[in-house]
Amino acid sequence: MSLCCGLLQSHSDDSSNVAVPLRMLEVFSSEKTYLPVVRDPGAVVWVLEQVLHYMVQHGYYRALSVLIHSKLPPSVDYSDLVRVPIAKTLVENVLKPLHFTYGSCGEGARQRVFAAFAEELLAAPFSEQILQLVVPALADAQAAFPFEPFLDALLSLRGGAPESCVSAPWLFYFVLTVGESHLGALSEEGLLRYLRVLQAFLCRLPLSPGGPGCQDASDSEEESEEADRRPSSPESGRLSAPRVTEECLRKLDSKRQTNALLGLVWRDSAGEEAFTLMASICHALMVRHRMMVPKVRLLYSLAFNARFLRHLWFLISSMTTRMITGSMVPLLQVMSRGSPMSFEDSGRIIPLFYLFSSLFSHSLISIHDNEFFGDLTEVAGPRRPSMMPFSLEELVVLSRCLRDACLGIIKLAYPDTKPEVREGYSLAFQSVGVATSQELQQCVQLQQKRWVQLFKVITNLVKMLKSRDTRRSFCPPDHWLSEQEDIRADKVTQLYVPASRHVWRFRRMGRIGPLQSTLDVGLESPPLSVSEERQLAVLTELPFVVPFEERVKIFQRLIYADKQEVQGDGPFLDGINVTIRRNYIYEDAYDKLSPENEPDLKKRIRVHLLNAHGLDEAGIDGGGIFREFLNELLKSGFNPNQGFFKTTNEGLLYPNPAARMLVGDSFARHYYFLGRMLGKALYENMLVELPFAGFFLSKLLGTSADVDIHHLASLDPEVYRNLLFLKSYEGDVEELGLNFTVVNNDLGEAQVVELKSGGKDIPVSSANRIAYIHLVADYRLNRQIRQHCLAFRQGLANVVSLEWLRMFDQQEIQVLISGAQVPICLEDLKSFTNYSGGYSADHPVIQAFWRVVEGFTDEEKRKLLKFVTSCSRPPLLGFKVGAGGLPWGHPDGGRPLSRGQGPRLPRWDVAVRRAAPGLLLPGEVALTSKERPRLTVGVQGLRPAGVPGAPPRPSPGEGAALTVLTRVASPGSGLIPLLESEETAQGLRRLPCLRL
Structure with missing residues (x-):
């Protein structure tokens, strides 16, 4: 028999006559030869096992491989098996040794037979004869290929040997192809073996540098069948290892494979091993082969199975490890502490945690807020089972665990000491074939890389949960704050x-x-x-x-450090000087502060204003004029009447999609300019009352300029409700008459926009309505205003780093821009008010003033504060860190009170305000308890003179107290005469206790 095998191997020429040695092999390996003599079927099996085992050890499969390649043409395929007798004979001879158990040949005999079969016949790379004839023939159910024993043999082979990686793609292709016809017959233990084989092969396949080769539309039957196709001929260059790897990944994504794997983990009897193996397979698909969740049936199906996600989290939270003290500690707790973890423990928890975070993150994209929060009654139609795997109470605990895990990984990422490889650790690696220190170091680096990959997916999930909590709180106050971090x-x-x-x-x-x-x-x-x-x-x-509060301090310190670098300490160093007409603030600022004229807006800006008549407004800009200018500029630029911004139903600002129709193709330059101006306000620590829509702020802060459908409710609640209705609609969706278009009605002109190519001819049906819903939301939130937002964000980043702003969420950045809606603390305001010119906190005028202000309503206090600081909201960190309190002084440089002068009512002087913003001047009015109504009336209309929107001119004697606060000075006082007419001045002089 050994001689016959040798003869067959030497006859590589297809003209050689191999009939005699081939016939001898057939005769001596047939039961019919021995039954007439032995007559005992058991003894016959024993003889055949001995013969076949001997033949396999002496090159049986090498001989068959030579015959297959020399006697069969490359064009042969499985359909020719019946018409080509030698092809059928060779396939039968291939199968014959595989059907015996070899119990009489000693331990491991059957594994050696399967090993010879895999190494000698299925050697890489596949030839056309193996690919198109042998593999399909063995995959046929009628061939009765012993698939489960073959899996056992593969697991017993030296899977960690480097040389096995060479043949891994082709052998994996064979396993997947043959397995498709046997998966349904495998036992639960057999399916576990199959998962182990998949796990082993996926880790040895060549990396996928360009991403997966999976089809983009995996829902169609035609493309599903395409996943089962064989690799094409070598002439087209498609039989390289990377190409075969792509074919393997396609086969793994077939419906039959997916259903078999899902059936295993969805069984009630599925244990930790099944979930761990599945997690390891999915982890390899996503990390090693760059497969995306929505592109792979297996991943996509698992993402929307609430039971699987719950079980996965249960396994993660219940995994334990034995500490040096002998106690069992949860691995999640070890990770949260940032304690080093053994290679074995990290290998258990990382795949599970990575899979859970990736799948749950993907499912959250499709779970709308009403379903997330359990408000299913808001959507018409019958109630459907929720896709949420956790309740809100469970999410609170889960989010805390995720947060702590992220912080622990950061500690692992930046250890206190340089990690060293201990002897026990080295021995553990050597036991799996890692011998050299260089290989050991590579394993350590790979382990670190896996931690970083895990960190990214967990932080993504944490941020998604935090975003939900920001839009609508479900966590208790201070839930996201961590006691582990003391960052000040x-x-x-x-x-x-x-x-x-x-x-x-x-x-x-x-x-x-x-x-x-x-x-x-x-x-x-x-x-x-x-x-x-x-x-x-x-x-x-x-x-x-x-x-x-700490993040605000850090942000302000970053700004201050940057400002010191750019502006320096001197108030009159190199800066920007501009002349602006008050009636054309936006137009002049847009021209003179453009990037071409002023590329660096971080410099100090000094503004010289011209009034409506083109005359200079007296005063030196010590900061007050600039702040007044910037405040009015922002109010003008963001005014919906200007056309660049619109308001939602709640009065929140967002870019106007029709801005191009108003100013032409230069519209993006205006948004860039407005972004720079808002950045300048943040840079100068100036609060401006601009209420922005939450989705717009999210677009500014995100690493991507796009936001998802969950933000649509803040833009158009009606459209959002209609889309949710469409999602849960039980009737015939096509009867609604929708197609993949939207209609814009801008400036009275209707425009039909296709959501996808040929959208007007694509009706919305039950099969594609989810795609329609997301396309509509994407158009309204992203496509329609993409250029606007990108330009605005670029302008904002030109002045303030977006990385610094990303320390805040959308609500916090609104507070950073406009201040917090909190009551004004008068005690804080009093504590940080500066007095000069003979005044102090104990002065009767000062005490009387504060007594009157204490009786103000919150709205009146805000109006007073707005008059002093241009913003009705208190500084974020109080008046000590903000703009200060209420500076008091005299228009003539702080002269003391002369004898006979009565107490003075606080007054405002625009000229001094420009020199020192926020300065109140005492007026010559006796402050008694009777003066509170006048002071209150004055507060109602506080606005600096000359500013657009100032209160109307009062008639003589009427509303004079208001004028005392807003119009001050007399002809001879050395200040700007702000009274608009002598008639008004005469009316003021007639007031009791008032001397001008």
Whole structure:
């Protein structure tokens, strides 16, 4: 028999006569040869096992491989099996040794037979004969290929040997092809073996550099069948290892494969091993082969199975490890502490955690707020089962665990000491074939990379949950704050160094490589300490774990450090000087502060105003005129009447989609300009009352300019409700008469826009309504105003780094822009009010003034504050850090009160306000208890003179107290005569206790 095998291997020429040795092999491996002699079927099996085992050990499959390639043409395929006798004979001879158990040949005999079959016949790369004839023939159910024993043999082979990676794609292709006809007959244990084989092969396949080869539309039957096609001929160059890998991934994504795998994990008897293996397979698909969840049936199906996600989280939270003390501690707790974890433990939890975070994140995209919060009664139609795998109470606990896990991974990323490989760790690696220190170091780096990959998906999930909580709170107050992190503005001084600020702008965790201990960007700056690196990672990835007040302080310190670098300390250093006509504030500012004229708006700006008659408005700009100018400019630019912004039903601002129709193709320049101006207000720590829509702020802060459908409710609640109705509509969707178009009615002109190519001819049906819903939301939220938002964001980033602004969410950034809607603390205001010119907190006028103000309503206090600071809301961090309290002084430089002068009512002088913003002047009015009504009336109309929107001129004697506060000075006082007529002045002089 050995001689016959040798003869067959030597006859590689197709003209050689192999009939004799081939016939001898057939005869001596047939039961018919031995039954007449032995007559005992059991003994016959024993003889055949001995013969076949001997033949396999002496090159049986090598001989068959030679015959297949020499006697069969490359064009042969499975359909020719019946018409070509030698083809049928060869296939039968291939199968014959595989059907025996070889129990009489010693332990491991059957595994050796399968190993020879795999290594000698299925050697890489596949020839056309193997690919088109042998593989399909063995995959036929009638061939009765022993698939489950073959899986056992594969698992017993040396899977970790480097040489096995060479043949992995082709052998994996064979397993997937043959397995399709046997998966339904596998036992639960057999399916577990199948999962183990898939896990082993996926880790040895060549990497997929360009992403998956999966079809984009995996829902059609035609494309599903396409997944089962064989790789094309080698002439087309499609039989390379990467191409076969793509074919394997396509086969793994077939419906039959997916259903078999899902059936295993959806069984009630599915245990931890099944979930762990499935998680490892999915982890390899997503991380190693770059497969996206919506592109793979297996991943997509698991993402929307609430039971699977719940079970997955249960396994993650219940995994334990034995500590050095012998106690069992949850792995999740070890991770949250940032404690080092063994390679075995990390290999258990990382795939599960990665899969859970990825799948849950994907499912949250499709779960609308009403379903997330359980408001299913808001949607018409019968109630459907919720896709939410967790209740709100469970999400509170889950989100806390996710937050702590992220913080723990940051500690693992930036350890206190350089990690060293201990002897026990080295022995563990050597036991799996890693012998050299270089290979060991590569394994450690791979482990670190896996932590970074896990960190990214967990933070993405945490941010999605935080975004939901921001739009509509479901977590208790201070839930997102962490006691683990004590980040304070005065403890991160190194981050204010220019080089560090530059690093912050361009680095996020994992973006430039895993877990680097220093930041090397070619700048002369001392490296950040481990603590500062952790703080930087938290502030860039999880800023919401730090209290809002501390983040505001950090932001203001960053701005201050940057301002010191740009502006310096001198008030009259190089800056920007502009002359603006008050009646044309927006037009002049747009022209003179354009990027071409003033590329750097971080410089100090000095404004010279011209009144309506073209005459100079007296006064030196010490900051007050600029703040007044910027405040009026922003109010003008964001005014809906200007046309660049519109308001939602709630009065919130967002870009006007029809702006192009108003100003032409230059509309983007206006948004860039407005973005710069808003950035300048933030840069100068100036509050402006501009209420922006939440989705617009999210677009500014996000790393992507697009937002999802969940923000549509803040733009158009009616459209949002209609889309939710369409999603749950039980009737015939086509009867609604919808197609893939939207109609815009801008400026009275109707325009039909296709949501996709040929959309007007595509009716909306039950099959495609989800796509329609997301396309409509994407058009309204993103496509329609994409250029507007991009230009605005670029302008904003021209002045203030977006990385700094991303420390805040959409609600917090609104507070940063406009201040918080909180009551004004008069005690804080009193504590930080500056007095001069003979006044103090104990002066009778001052005490009387505060007594009157204490009796104001909150609205009246806001109007007073707006008059002093241009904003009705108090500074974010109080008057100590903000614009200060109410400075008091005299128009003549602070002369003391002369004998006989009565107490003076606080008055406002525009000229002095320009020199020192927020300065109140005492007027010559006796402040008694009777004066409160006049002061109150004055507060109702507080507005600096000359500013658009000032109160109408009062008639003589009527509303005079209002005029005392808003129009002040007399002809000879050395100040600007702000009274608009002598008649009004005469009316003021007739007031009792009033001397001008």
